[in-house]
Amino acid sequence: MEILVYTPSLTARIKYALNLVLREVLGAERILFTNSEQELADFSGPKINYSREQIEGVIRFVPHGLLQEKDISEQEIYVSKFKDTPVFFATANSALPFDPFAASFYLVSRYEEYLPHISDQHNRFIATESLAFKNDFLKIPVVNIWCKWVKEILLEEFPNSTFKPDSYKFISTVDVDNLYAYKAKGVIRTSGALFKDVLKLDFATAAERVQTTLGFMPDPYDTFEKQIEANEALKIKSIYFMLFAEFAQFDRNISMFSPRMHVAVRGMNDYTEVGIHPSYRSNESKDLVEFEVRHLEEALRTNVTKSRQHFLKMRFPDTFRYLLDLGITDEYSMGYASEPGFRASIATPFTFYDLEMEVTVPLTIHPFMLMDVTFIDYKKQTKEEAWAEMTSIIDQTKAVDGQLITVFHNRVFSEKEAEWQGWFKLYTQLLEYAKP
Numbered sequence: 001m002e003i004l005v006y007t008p009s010l011t012a013r014i015k016y017a018l019n020l021v022l023r024e025v026l027g028a029e030r031i032l033f034t035n036s037e038q039e040l041a042d043f044s045g046p047k048i049n050y051s052r053e054q055i056e057g058v059i060r061f062v063p064h065g066l067l068q069e070k071d072i073s074e075q076e077i078y079v080s081k082f083k084d085t086p087v088f089f090a091t092a093n094s095a096l097p098f099d100p101f102a103a104s105f106y107l108v109s110r111y112e113e114y115l116p117h118i119s120d121q122h123n124r125f126i127a128t129e130s131l132a133f134k135n136d137f138l139k140i141p142v143v144n145i146w147c148k149w150v151k152e153i154l155l156e157e158f159p160n161s162t163f164k165p166d167s168y169k170f171i172s173t174v175d176v177d178n179l180y181a182y183k184a185k186g187v188i189r190t191s192g193a194l195f196k197d198v199l200k201l202d203f204a205t206a207a208e209r210v211q212t213t214l215g216f217m218p219d220p221y222d223t224f225e226k227q228i229e230a231n232e233a234l235k236i237k238s239i240y241f242m243l244f245a246e247f248a249q250f251d252r253n254i255s256m257f258s259p260r261m262h263v264a265v266r267g268m269n270d271y272t273e274v275g276i277h278p279s280y281r282s283n284e285s286k287d288l289v290e291f292e293v294r295h296l297e298e299a300l301r302t303n304v305t306k307s308r309q310h311f312l313k314m315r316f317p318d319t320f321r322y323l324l325d326l327g328i329t330d331e332y333s334m335g336y337a338s339e340p341g342f343r344a345s346i347a348t349p350f351t352f353y354d355l356e357m358e359v360t361v362p363l364t365i366h367p368f369m370l371m372d373v374t375f376i377d378y379k380k381q382t383k384e385e386a387w388a389e390m391t392s393i394i395d396q397t398k399a400v401d402g403q404l405i406t407v408f409h410n411r412v413f414s415e416k417e418a419e420w421q422g423w424f425k426l427y428t429q430l431l432e433y434a435k436p
Contacts, residue, residue, distance in 0.1 A: 001162045002030045003154075004047040006040045006055065012358045013067040014050065016351075017105040019360075025147040025348050027164030046158040050101065054093075059157055061150075064089035064099035066106060072114050072355055075106065079135040085145050086137040095153050100146040107132070107143055107345040109353045113316050120338075122280075122311050127336035132345055139340065139393060141347035144400035166401030170434045172231060172238045173332060173368065175277055175308065175409050178253050179242075179264055181221040181416065183212060185254060189247075223413035223424075224264075228271050230428050234435050238272045241308040241332070244296040245279035245288075250311065256292070262299040275306030275332070278323075283313040286322040293326050308332040308407075317354045324352075324363045332405065335368040338378040340389055343367060347402025369393045371407035372427075376419050383426050394434050404434055 005018050010033050022028045034040055037055060040047055049060040066075065066089065079088045080098075087098040089106070105111070113125045120126050132138040154161055212219050231238045242265055243253040254261050268274050276296050282288040297304050307328045309319065314333055323331060331352070335343050344350070344367050352363040370393055375386035397404040408427055412420045 001028050002032055002045055003028050004032045004034060004040060004043045004045065005050055006034055006037065006047065006058070007050045008035050008053070009068065010035065011068055011070070012360070013069070013105060013353075014101070016109075016353050016360050017067055017101040018048075018050065020108060020350060021101055021104055021143075021147050021150055024350055025144060025346075026151050027166075046154050046161045048154075059095050059153060060093070061096065061099060061101065062091040062094035064091055064102040066099075066102040070358060072111070074115060075111070077106075077131060079131070079137075083149075085140070086135055086142055087146070096146075096149060100150055104143045104146060104346075105353075108350055109355055110316055110344060111355065114355050122313060124311070124313060124337070127339040127343075130343070132342070133339065137345065138342065139389075139396065141342045141345060141396055141400050141402055143344075143346040144348060144402055148400065168398050168401045168436055169403040170236060170436055171366075171403065171405045172236050172431065173308070173405060173407050174227065174238065174240045175310075175407060176240060176242045176253070177277070177310065177409060178221060178411055179261065180219040180254055181212070181411070181414070183219045183222075183254070183260070185213075220414040220416045221411050223410050224268065226424070227410070227413060230431060231272075234431050236431055236435060239275055239306060239332070240268050240272055241275045241277040241306070242268075242296065243277040243279060243310055244292050244299070245282065245310075248279065248281055250280035256295055256299075265296070265299050266301070269300055269302070273306060274300060274304075275308065275330075276304050276328075277308055277310050280310050280313060283309060283315060283319060286325070289322050290326055293328075303327060305329045306332065312337050317352075317356055320352050320361070320363055321354070324361055328363065330364045330366060332366045332368060334365050335371065335405075335407070337371065337374060340370050340374055340393055342369060347397045347400050347404070349403055366403065366405055368405040368407050369397060370404075370430075372409060372412050372423060376412070376423070383422050387426065387429070390430060391433060394430075406430065406434070 003022055007014055019031050022031050047058055049055045049058040052062055077088050079086050082097055089099045089103045091099050112131055118126055118129050127133055244256045245251045265274055276293050278289050278292055293304055305328055307323050312333050349364050349366045352361050352365050354361055370390055375381045394404060413424045415421050415424060
């Protein structure tokens, strides 16, 4: 199905926003644009007037103005409610009392993250500073809800219109920040860690470290087989993101050059997709990202096209430009470490828009909604409290036929620490609840 959009002046932002709502979320086959009222009148299919002009017999969405701008500046935003759902960029004499295209663009492009903002200790945009958190809609996929309203309006006027069938999906992803707790760390790292164990009089950990290193015990972080069994039992799609970097303060996996590491990633790739987990330091260096991606490709003996940033460190738009130049087609970092929910206010994969260059780029962003350490380390919730939040987010995603993505860590599955106890059972419970 083709939809014709009338706009007097077609900007890159208008083209992106209309394609986002009508094609990427709603599933229209093709979006056409015109500035000719005669062409609009002659078109027999679904059509939209996105302008301040009144055109008889054509659905009109009055522009707020953001999509006609070409700079990045502070926006005056007042959030109100329509049908019990938060909305902003109010307009009058329009099919909806706000501009769903401009509002969706603002949220999905992450416009606010280009503006001056407060950062945390890892130089990350803080969830509590976001428009969504401040206005209590971080846990609601408002963009998807707005898109459904647009669809209802189109179907009322053009009942024979066809959109692709909605389909809820679920992908379980695992970040492997540290493949092993003790194994394959090398003599220097193992000796130093053992010395610290003794200094702290932690003889139980020291004994476990020695026995694991010598091969008398399995490594507690080596939980891959039970994860795969749980996923395969319910036919859940999974993706593993491997930290494949040289040792540093926040990059503490086993050596990227270790034969054990190469065997492990190839073994994973037999059962699930493997993507790169670019190191903490790499966010400041394209060369370092390239170094890590190319070495993972050599170990896997195949191309790497999926990525999630370690510590979710992102710089808009530099991080995404680096990845795109290196052949990454799908990015999975769009979520907050400290809060569950919808960072871009959408539950659907979307194409990235570079606000500085004002251009749509061929990189698909896959937002995630739930992460284990959010509840364990940041919110310090009980499993019962975490489960209540998880089910609410899952229900919200299912309600809009979105794509639910969860993030877990192999170390948490080990249940080695007291705060990790019971989390593998919670994971299997989540798989059952979230499965399509």
